[in-house]
Amino acid sequence: MVRCILASDMHSKSYKLQVTSCKLVICCLQCCLFPILLLTVFCLLPSVSHAELIDKVLAFVDDTAITLSEFEEVYSNTAKIKPDIKREEVLNTMLNRILLLREAKKLRIESSTEDGIIKEYIELKIKTFIKVTEYDIREFYDKSRSEFGQADLDDVRDKIEDYLVENQVNRRLKMHIEELRSKAYMKVIGR
């Protein structure tokens, strides 16, 4: 660009040159100062105020907190297995686990994993009190006979028993959790 100007009429261009020298400076500024400014801005960036949340309490059960990051981790892991799961469902499960683990601790139940502790707690506190009688099995078999086709009661007895036990476990566990929830101070703070 400079070479091009120098090649033109010197007289008529003397003023132009002065103007051009200013342009040159601007051009230099464009060439060199711009990166400097960019760098300066880059260097100063950290001091520009912009609040970023590192972590916070999302919900609590008495003195046990669930943090946002903890929830997000559990949610993303759960969503990989069950993509349509809602965030509320995951949070509710986390709160229920806290309640059950806390009760299990009172009974000094030990296991290498939290799942193991909860399983043992349910076994002890819920399953122990469930009794499925021969009458229950037969009643269920009679009611749902069409679903069993030609199978005799003896063939499906164990399956029916397992099903009825599981049903009752779920029902009682739900009631038990409701009871625990009513006694605890729980709150979902939200984001």
Next chain:
Amino acid sequence: MRPLQYYKKTAQKLYLIKLLFFFIAVFSLLLCIPSIEASETPSIQKIEIRGLYSMDGEEFLNLLDIKLGGILNPSNVSRGIKTAFLKGIFEDISVETDDIDKTHIRINVIEKDVIKKNYIIGNDYLSGRELRDNFLLKEDQIMRYDLLNSVVSELKDFLYKKGFHHADARIEVSRTGSPYRVNLILTVEEGEPAVIEKIRIHGPEEDVRQLMTVKEGSINDQFRLDKEVENIRAYYKKNNYLSPSVMLYPASESELEISVNPGRKIDIRFEGNIAIDSKTLLKEMSFFDAEDFRDDLIEESISRIISLYHTKGYPFVQVAPVTSVNEDTISIYFFIFEGDEIIVKTVRFTEVTINRRNLKEMMSIREGYVYNPDLIDSNKETLLEFYNALGYLNANIDDVKVEINNSRAEISITVSEGEQVKIEDIEIKGSLLVEREKIEKVIMVKKGDPYNEVDIADARYRIIDLYGDRGLIDAKVDIKQEITGRGVKVIFEIDEGLITLFGKTVISGNTRTKHEAIKRELLYEEGTPFNYTLLTKTRQKLYKLGLFTDLDIESPEKTGKVRDIHIRVKEGNAGMIELGVGYGDYEHYRGSFDVSYRNLFGMNRQPSFRAELSSIERRYILSYLEPWFLKSPVPFRALLIREERTEKSIETREIRYKLKRHTASAGIEKKLSNEFKGEVFYEFSLVKTEDVKPDVILTKEDTGTLLISSIKPGIVYDTRDNPFDPRRGVLAGISVKAASGFLLSETDFIKAIFTGSIYKAISRRFVVAVSLKSGIAQGFRDTRELPLVERFFLGGRTTVRGYEQDTLGPKGANGTPTGGNTFILANLELRTSLGRNFGFVTFLDGGNVWAKIDEIDIMEMKYTAGIGIRYDTPVGPLRIDYGHKLDRKTGESSGEVHFSIGHAF
């Protein structure tokens, strides 16, 4: 027109400018590089906490694991928040940064509201205390907004049951001036109570009306009526009615129907019982607990009667029941044939190689005692366990024969012992982190010992404990045995696991006690090996502070290498008022008043005031204890004492002298070990002695005002099991008092007291206690005689019993004791427990006081012997002693009676 040179120069200038800018750009870039590098690990430059009120910022940041100069690790923040949340006071904690480098941290806190005060208004009938007790939201607790409706509902239910059927209650929450603190205003409008106008009773009306305290005209109080029902039931049960039924039917607000059916009465009688009375046998009946009369309950009752007779030595007892049942009454007669009382004459063992005496000691069936056939099976088990402990793993009790002749039982036990198995070798595998010698030391079984599984299992637990004390709490120990010839090789296979360290400690529940006052008592530090023993000791130490009624230490799950600790405390009342009255032979009636507070400024500082008053003494003590002097675990104590005392003769009540003393004292105490305690005190006393009997005066300081300034070091060795009523242990000590003009004292002396007491239980009922005590004192510079108040006196209830208080030793011209510069005192007691808190003591005391050290003459010791009665109380036994003078002089009484509390020594 400009020359070409000019343009060239201009072009050169431009080139230079370009070059300059280029260098500036490069330079700037270089300058930026370090800051880019630094942005990878920026340290925290600024921390701002918003909204924190109930705890110290430093403690809060420590729990969050965020500190100035540290690096913010976002993945740790979640853990920090969860840890801090365990304090139980937070509603929300959020951590933010203001900059990309995360060097400026802002922590926003919202605490849960706490109820500061509950105000109850509008109540006319029920007391504020009763309402407060039945109101679920308590003062100093977290405000539960979620419970507001249910709390009001429950209170209304309570009011309804109390008879206020139209009562209303409202709660208003008002903020106090302090953050997160609210007051609750509970408005109770009881309305008019429901009054019982008519009570209809179905059943034995006359009896029931007499039993009832609720009458027509009383408030329809359901709680009170429930109690009435219980009382009526209890009355009929007490009168042998098997299953009384009492039903309450509220017919309307003002009418009550009570239906009472006492049921059948049971009449139980015993015939033929001589060894056990009927009242005792009645306690064995099963009908009353079961509230029924059935055949199986008759059988159970018979078994219990027979068992009771067996314990009394009647193995042939027989019981026959005869019953008759009608509509109202059940009669049961137990005809008892007791048989003879059988005493065990001999216990013999056949075919045994080990010491028969040892075998007999293991048994509860003993020669000379009554024979109980029910003990045979348990004795067989005990003997087998004993054999197993000695390595006889195949031992068997083949037969137990009991021959009874002339009311004497001869028991013969046949044992087949089998081979004794011994430990041939012990091997320890897998010990890398704990020294092998240490493990061998805790195993406590060695080669050649009899093989006993119980001992080996105990050894395993001791190894686990040893590892646990070093942070290796996940260590596992398996035991394997290898049979080698006649012995067993025991192998302890150790899986040491990974070390666990103490993490953060969260302390919650301390509303009045400061965090620092608890933290300084912890026996572990963050980052040191985890140790359950230290946690147990910490728990004991915290309890000893006397600040907490409940204390729970738990360690949540391990995170990485560390395990956090959560200490939950429940604070008790730190203030205390005590009143005491007593009687002593010397001062007669005496009383004391104590007021103390254990938690000044939340730092366990303890101010107290005590007043002691009696006919001869008035003493006021103001004291202050700082448990951590200059931030070290050395207790500092300061005392201000004002004392007025009149020394009198017990017999004549004649005044020997009067004393007024003002003392200021301060010093430190230090527990040097579990047994040793040292202390150094400075004492400044202004003593005014007046009305001194002339013959008591030995120096000019004995009367008038005297300033004594002294240093008092001392050391005590104490291994007693119970300081109020020791059964074993030693108490020994030396205490010195040095007063000098250098300390601005008007008198110069040094005196020392040596004490030594030994307590030993010689059986369950007998304790021997021996004590030797002596003191020496010497004046120096201008002091020839010690002032009266510093001289030693002996005689009285804690020294030489049988002599009046302070009457031994040198005497003045008129026979008044003057005290002396040296003394020796020896006491010997045999303490016998008679049961039911009573005790009996025989004692021998000896001692005397001499004017100077070089005048000590053992032959001049005065001896007394005596007896005493004790009655145990929580602060030591009440006692009455009579001491008899063994070398009584003409004109002296034969002895003295002493009343006091606490042992003589």
